[in-house]
Amino acid sequence: MDRETGYGEQGCPSAEEVALLGRWHAFAGGVRRLSDELLEDVAATAGLSPSSFQVLWFLANAPDQSAPMNQLSATLGFSTAGTTKVADRLAAAGMIERRPSATDRRVIFARLTDAGGDVARMAGSALAAALRKRIVDPLGDDEFARLAEVVAALARPPGHHCE
Amino acid sequence: MDRETGYGEQGCPSAEEVALLGRWHAFAGGVRRLSDELLEDVAATAGLSPSSFQVLWFLANAPDQSAPMNQLSATLGFSTAGTTKVADRLAAAGMIERRPSATDRRVIFARLTDAGGDVARMAGSALAAALRKRIVDPLGDDEFARLAEVVAALARPPGHHCE
DNA sequence: CAAGATTGAGACCTCAATCTTT
DNA sequence: AAAGATTGAGGTCTCAATCTTG
Numbered sequence: 183m184d185r186e187t188g189y190g191e192q193g194c195p196s197a198e199e200v201a202l203l204g205r206w207h208a209f210a211g212g213v214r215r216l217s218d219e220l221l222e223d224v225a226a227t228a229g230l231s232p233s234s235f236q237v238l239w240f241l242a243n244a245p246d247q248s249a250p251m252n253q254l255s256a257t258l259g260f261s262t263a264g265t266t267k268v269a270d271r272l273a274a275a276g277m278i279e280r281r282p283s284a285t286d287r288r289v290i291f292a293r294l295t296d297a298g299g300d301v302a303r304m305a306g307s308a309l310a311a312a313l314r315k316r317i318v319d320p321l322g323d324d325e326f327a328r329l330a331e332v333v334a335a336l337a338r339p340p341g342h343h344c345e
Numbered sequence: 346m347d348r349e350t351g352y353g354e355q356g357c358p359s360a361e362e363v364a365l366l367g368r369w370h371a372f373a374g375g376v377r378r379l380s381d382e383l384l385e386d387v388a389a390t391a392g393l394s395p396s397s398f399q400v401l402w403f404l405a406n407a408p409d410q411s412a413p414m415n416q417l418s419a420t421l422g423f424s425t426a427g428t429t430k431v432a433d434r435l436a437a438a439g440m441i442e443r444r445p446s447a448t449d450r451r452v453i454f455a456r457l458t459d460a461g462g463d464v465a466r467m468a469g470s471a472l473a474a475a476l477r478k479r480i481v482d483p484l485g486d487d488e489f490a491r492l493a494e495v496v497a498a499l500a501r502p503p504g505h506h507c508e
Numbered sequence: 509c510a511a512g513a514t515t516g517a518g519a520c521c522t523c524a525a526t527c528t529t530t
Numbered sequence: 531a532a533a534g535a536t537t538g539a540g541g542t543c544t545c546a547a548t549c550t551t552g
Contacts, residue, residue, distance in 0.1 A: 195405070195466055199473045203402060205493045206383075206476055212496035213376050214422060219500075220369075231520075239366060242358070251535065259374060264521050266536055271520095288529045288534045303358055310362045313369055317499060325495075330368045332492065333375035336480060337382075394542075414513065427543050429514055434542095451512045451551045 216316065223312040228305035233258055233268050235309070238277060238302040241294040248293035250283070277301060379479065386475040391468035396421055396431050398472070401440060401465040404457040411456035413446065440464060 221232050228235070240257050241247055255265040269292055272278045277298030283289035294302065317326055384395045391398070403420050404410055418428040432455055435441045440461030446452035457465065480489050 195469050199469060200406065202473050202476055202481070203469060205490060206472070206480075207399070208497045209493040210376075210380060211422060212493070212500040213373075215500040216496065217373060233520080236370070243363065252533090259377060261522060262535060263523075263537080267520075270536095286530080286534085290535065306358050306362060306366060309369070310365050313365055317369075318365070320499065321495070327368060329492070329495065330372040330375070332484070333379065334371045335375075336483065337375040337378040396542080415511090424544055425513060426515080426545075430542075433514095449512085449552075453513065 220309060220312045220316060224305050224309045227308035228301050230301070230305055231271075233260070233264075234272055234277075235302075235305050237268055237272060237292070238294065238298055239306055241278065241292065242299060242302040242306070246293070247299065248281070248291045250289045250291055252289070254292060272298070383472060383475045383479060387468050387472045390471035391464050393464070393468055394434075396423070396427075397435055397440075398465075398468050400431055400435060400455070401457065401461055402469055404441065404455065405462060405465040405469070409456070410462065411444070411454045413452045413454055415452070417455060435461070 217232075221235075224230060224232075224235055230238070236258060237254055240254065241249060251262065251265055251269065254269070255262050258265060258268070260268070269278065269280070272292075273280060277295055278292045279295055281291045281293055283291060321329075380395075384398075387393060387395075387398055393401070399421060400417055403417065404412060414425065414428055414432065417432070418425050421428060421431070423431070432441065432443070435455075436443060440458055441455045442458055444454045444456055446454055484492075
């Protein structure tokens, strides 16, 4: 084990480090490819970007098919600026409408239009079908649930029990 | 169950569909936040974007600290165009050098510079530390390995056994 | 013609200001 | 001052077209 590879000098990354990062890259890369394949199916059906679909689906399951921009930012995990632009595209496509709040004039509500509702249902069942084919079918239903739980728990700062 | 919600018409998303998509959003969102936190630690240490770091790390563990652009595209999961731009930034920062292949004049090799090697080692141990703190510590080492295996297996078209 | 790499245009997000309302 | 939303500038990737080499 000499230095002819040009490594040495100071602090060759230990083999354990290499294995650890390798695992992470396998995981992150796998999730990325999986995501791309799934959303490719959705895009082929409805012509929607991932974030646009996420907003439509959230509104479809929200009371009165509407929610403040604020709340959309939270579910998307985006900055408020990014959320505004997503809403701009959806509004330009006629899938949502903006309505000012009656009680707080700073707040803008995004409301699903009928056309947006149709697209949300179609894209939703397309994604559900893709999920069954690519995940639930090879993995099993409860194994998938466990996977989602583990990851969601990791993403929270330790100490988040109930809501 | 009347239609006053504006839903009905044809094909209300079944409760099973809603649960399925909910699980997926929990999973994908969790991975996204986890990724962001980890790479935030790396960026704070080395000032690197995720894709730049991935290239540096790959080159650091490659024979002769170099690889053809081709191969970088594959590990990144990017188009060749995107890979070119990543290499542009790394070359402008003095972390890699471009060298034409002697045997095939279409091929360009990216080679890690000494400065790039230093950054790769620092960023690598920063990411390894973050991984231990946020994943291996709360989850256990083999549980993490299992997670990576499962996801990587899902991302492959069914029928990829060896290699 | 096919493969490797690059360029330019466009899509999507973030950060830093800004404006309005509370 | 703080909160909600928007705008403009900038970074990162993709697609389509191009150029070179095999």
